[in-house]
Amino acid sequence: xxxIFSSRSVVVxxxxxxxxxxxxxxxxxxAKRTNTPPFLQRFSNDLAGGASRILAAPTNAIGxxxxxxxxxxxxxxxxxxxxxxxxxxxxxxxxLQTVEEENKSLKQQLKLKATLTDYQTVSAVTISRxxxxxxxxxVIDKGTNSGLKKGMPVLAGSGIIGxxxxxxxxxxxxxxxxxxxDSANRFAITxxxxxxxxxxxxxxxxxxxNQLIMGQVTSDNKIKKGDLIQTSGLGGVIxxxxxxxxxxxxxxxxxxxxxxxxxxxxxxxxxxxxxxVAVSKxxxx
Amino acid sequence: MAFWQFTRLKFVYxxxxxxLFFLDGTLMSALGGYFTHFPFHILPMxxxxxxxxxxxxxxxxxxxxxxxxxLIGVMFDxxxxxxxxxYIIAFLxxxxxxxxxxxxxxxxxxxxxxxLLIGIVVYLIITYFAGFIIGIANISLLxxxxxxxxxxxxxxxxxxxxxYYPTWSFFQVLN
Numbered sequence: 279x280x281x282i283f284s285s286r287s288v289v290v291x292x293x294x295x296x297x298x299x300x301x302x303x304x305x306x307x308x309a310k311r312t313n314t315p316p317f318l319q320r321f322s323n324d325l326a327g328g329a330s331r332i333l334a335a336p337t338n339a340i341g342x343x344x345x346x347x348x349x350x351x352x353x354x355x356x357x358x359x360x361x362x363x364x365x366x367x368x369x370x371x372x373x374l375q376t377v378e379e380e381n382k383s384l385k386q387q388l389k390l391k392a393t394l395t396d397y398q399t400v401s402a403v404t405i406s407r408x409x410x411x412x413x414x415x416x417v418i419d420k421g422t423n424s425g426l427k428k429g430m431p432v433l434a435g436s437g438i439i440g441x442x443x444x445x446x447x448x449x450x451x452x453x454x455x456x457x458x459x460d461s462a463n464r465f466a467i468t469x470x471x472x473x474x475x476x477x478x479x480x481x482x483x484x485x486x487x488n489q490l491i492m493g494q495v496t497s498d499n500k501i502k503k504g505d506l507i508q509t510s511g512l513g514g515v516i517x518x519x520x521x522x523x524x525x526x527x528x529x530x531x532x533x534x535x536x537x538x539x540x541x542x543x544x545x546x547x548x549x550x551x552x553x554x555v556a557v558s559k560x561x562x563x
Numbered sequence: 564m565a566f567w568q569f570t571r572l573k574f575v576y577x578x579x580x581x582x583l584f585f586l587d588g589t590l591m592s593a594l595g596g597y598f599t600h601f602p603f604h605i606l607p608m609x610x611x612x613x614x615x616x617x618x619x620x621x622x623x624x625x626x627x628x629x630x631x632x633x634l635i636g637v638m639f640d641x642x643x644x645x646x647x648x649x650y651i652i653a654f655l656x657x658x659x660x661x662x663x664x665x666x667x668x669x670x671x672x673x674x675x676x677x678x679l680l681i682g683i684v685v686y687l688i689i690t691y692f693a694g695f696i697i698g699i700a701n702i703s704l705l706x707x708x709x710x711x712x713x714x715x716x717x718x719x720x721x722x723x724x725x726x727y728y729p730t731w732s733f734f735q736v737l738n
Contacts, residue, residue, distance in 0.1 A: 288624040294652070299696060302648035306697045309645050319641050323617035326585070326642045332580070334589045341593025348596070407595055409606045410650070411711065412699045414599070415643065416592065444645050451645060457699065485702045488601045538599030549596035 309444070313428045320446045327405060327417060327449035331396040334405040338551065345549065399433070400424050404448065407550075415443060416452040418553055422560035426450050426555055429434035430513045431465070434553045435519040437544030438509065441465070442555065455490060456483050456547055467492060467522050468510040469539065473499040476512055480522075480541075489526050490541040497537075501528050507541055517558045572737040573626050576617065582607040584635055584673060604711045608719045611634050611657060611686060612633060615679045615723060616730045632658050649693035657686035672727050679723045680716055687712050 286307075314320060385393070385473050393500070402418040420426055430442045432452045442464070443453035455463040465482055469476040481493035506526040511518025526542040590607045591598055597607045614632060617623050636651030644650065661682040668674040689705055694700035702711075 292654075298648045298652045298733050300648075301651075302646060302693060302696050305640075305645075305647040315645065322638070323642055326638065328583045330582075330588060333585045334592070337586065337589040338595040341590075344594060345596055406585070406643075407592035409587045409591040409608065411604075411606070411687065411707075412694040413644050413646070415645070417588065417642070448655075483701060485604070486706055514653075517664055545597075548599045548601075550592075 287458060295475070314422065314445050323444075323446045324421075324448050326418070327477075328357060328447065330406045330417060334403075342551075346538075350537075351507050357518060381415050381510045385519060393518075395511070395519045396559040397556045398559065400426065401552060401558055403552050404452075413457055414454050414547075415457070416440075416454070416550060416553070418450055418452060419448070420555065421446045421448045421450045423447055425557060430558075431509070431516045431520060431556045432553050433520060433545070435545045435549045437552065438465075438525060439545045439550060452553065454547055455480070455543060456485060463469075463490065465516050466510045466512040467507050467527060469501050470506045470508065471499050472505075475499075475510075476501060477512065478539075484540070487526075487540065488522065488543075490543055492539040492541060493531065495537040495539055496535075501525055501537070501539060504528060515558065517556055520556060568576050572622060575737055576626055577631055580610065580613055580631060580635060583613050584638060591694065602706070602710045603714055605714045605718055606687075607712070607722075608683060608686070608715065610639075611654070611683065612679065612719055612723050612726070614654070614658050615661060615675075615682055616726075616734075617664055618658060619675045619678065620731055620734045622734060624660065629655075631734065639640060646697065649690055653686045653689040653693075656689060657682045658696050672724070675727065676724055680720050683716050683719055684712065687715060 279406045308442050349385040402420040404416050405419050406417040408415045433439050440452045440454040443449050444451040463480045476497045476499050478492045478495050479492050482491045500549050506511050507522040509516050509520040526540040529538045531538045587607050587609050632654050636654040639650040640647045661678050
């Protein structure tokens with residue numbers, strides 16, 4: 279009988295295993311501590327980003343048509359529902375413009391340059407998405423040359439989808455909120471409850487329920503299903519007022535001492551073709 | 564270098580490997596709505612399927628195959644995850660096991676697809692456990708098996724089956 283592996287292969291395999299575990303933990307440690315990857319990695323990523331861009335054009339076109347066929351089936355029902363919502367939005371828009379004007383003039387009177395709610399957006403196109411088990415990351419077509427920095431929040435559709443996890447010269451990676459690594463979704467949020475705001479941070483993501491978790495909430499303020507959640511701006515990098523999602527359920531933690539809030543994310547993490555990176559103006563002060 | 568040399572396997576194989584490497588990512592992005600439709604998480608693994616064809620049709624004997632596997636692993640880690648190690652070992656071990664088992668199986672398409680199936684399972688299981696090393700695993704093994712491993716295997720074995728004979732003829736022409 280032929281043996282599948284020789285004893286030499288077993289030794290080689292063991293050495294390789296140790297080296298790889300070292301590599302994984304080492305490069306993970308290194309990636310967390312640096313803002314931009316080493317030159318060689320950055321250079322090869324820029325090169326790979328260029329190649330991806332060429333291939334992204336035809337594949338995105340195929341994806342768009344596949345999505346349009348899918349959307350067509352639910353269009354009629356959706357259209358009816360949306361029409362009723364549009365009138366409400368027009369009213370809100372007018373109100374928002376008036377309040378924005380008022381806010382601007384009040385800020386001028388107070389001689390405030392920029393506050394937590396002031397941010398600019400940089401639009402970018404998704405050129406690739408990691409076909410990986412963990413660390414679902416997007417590659418977008420803007421990098422340090424557009425002023426992006428590690429840690430900036432990224433928005434798509436109606437809400438926040440993740441943060442910049444690595445910046446190369448002409449492209450950047452976005453770690454999605456569905457990723458449990460520390461850099462992806464630990465940001466400060468506020469629940470807009472009836473009794474007042476409840477502040478906290480996102481502590482993890484439950485991939486089996488597709489929901490974000492805000493853990494260790496000690497506030498007694500009442501929080502109910504459907505309450506809106508936005509970024510609080512505490513911590514500095516992420517501006518205040520970015521929509522995160524709605525409260526899906528509130529539960530006690532394992533010890534019954536604090537509350538655990540499950541959040542239904544506002545953004546659809548499946549279909550992300552274009553994104554906006556929110557750049558806080560606070561640093562300009 | 565004469566033009567005819569560009570049509571040789573030595574040149575064509577790595578070029579297609581590279582194209583499929585990028586295609587995996589762009590497909591995941593363009594069809595993300597389908598591939599990551601909750602609760603599923605399906606991965607296109609065209610690069611891996613191409614490596615399988617390399618083994619099944621014994622192309623690996625004529626080209627620096629293992630260097631390509633290593634290079635693709637390194638590129639995959641650099642470009643898609645930013646953390647080195649996981650996919651280098653997943654690609655290497657996945658293909659190595661396919662190559663070793665290839666001696667035992669015959670040349671029929673069904674035996675080939677079984678080989679691909681085993682390779683993909685090994686690849687995915689390695690990536691699953693690598694997630695535990697750096698503490699980013701947030702899904703139970705059962706859910707991983709049902710919503711990721713099984714649909715990913717079905718999709719990629721299906722792709723492998725469709726392109727099996729066209730690839731075989733293609734390699735015949737190049738040789």
